[in-house]
Amino acid sequence: MRCPFCGHLEDKVVDSRESREGDSIRRRRECLSCARRFTSYERVEEVPLVILKKDGRREPFDRQKLMKGLLLACQKRPVSLARIEELVGDLQARLMERPDREIRSRELGELIMDELKGLDQVAYVRFASVYRDFKDLPDFVKALEGLMHKEAAAGRHSVPPFPPSTPPIEPAKPVPQALFPGEADAPILRTRKK
Template sequence: MKCPRCGEDGDRVLETRTSQAGSVVRRRRECGKCHFRFTTYETIVRMPLIVIKRDGTREPYDRTKLLNGIATACRKRPVAGKKIEAIVNDIEDNISDRYQTEIKSSDIGRMVLERLLEIDEVSYVRFASVYRKFTNIDKFAKELKKIKKERKWKKRYR
């Protein structure tokens, strides 16, 4: 951390304290050159994420809603709750890595489907029928073929 007085980049941490139930870290530092003491705060960066729904309306991203949606598709299937959480974590990481602040609900759906296909095909089909609102079986078969093809491609070039 650059010293606010002399600009030297080399300090010593004198004390570290967490507050607000561990979500804020406060550090007392001392400049290695001029011995000026200063304080820094560390907090978790949370990007507000807005979901654009099919009808164009926007709503804040809801993790619980997504978890429940996947859990419903995986009901009575050999998919552990931890696996479902891992899917959601992976998707959230993916979105935050791209610094996206808005995402289409259909894009989230697609990300879930890609991951479900790797885990359980029955859950995949259930999720697809709800999320994608397939109007006929041909459309659905086409989509399945497309995703399977992409999956093969990814495996080959990964």
């Protein structure tokens, strides 16, 4: 550490203390040349995770935003809050282990969907419908069919993906209005059974 008074590069540490928050260490140093004391602070340098959006924008990774999205996807599903928090923690840890601090939003979405697929399939479909921005029903059905085919391949699907098609209902045949001319205008008489 360079002495701020004389510029000498050698010093000795006289005292070290951790800050109240625990995010830095305060060190009192004494220059070996001029014997003057000065303070330095040591902090861990954190390079934040950055999400590269589809439109080219960059925004910092937000754990709360991820948590909120997963809570919406798992709403009214048998998934505990603790399990969702664990999933978010696992995803964040995997992202922090990456050498690259920038991740594409598409890649993050795929990671989330892979985790949700094993957690709860309804939550997976909900998240996928928002994330993949399905434009119409065929896109949605295609995603569901893909999920069902994977389930069938894994041997976990005992019901056919879609019910067998039923024959179309035939339209009712027209009822003849009158058998004899002038009968249509005649009043209908009803009798009571005794």
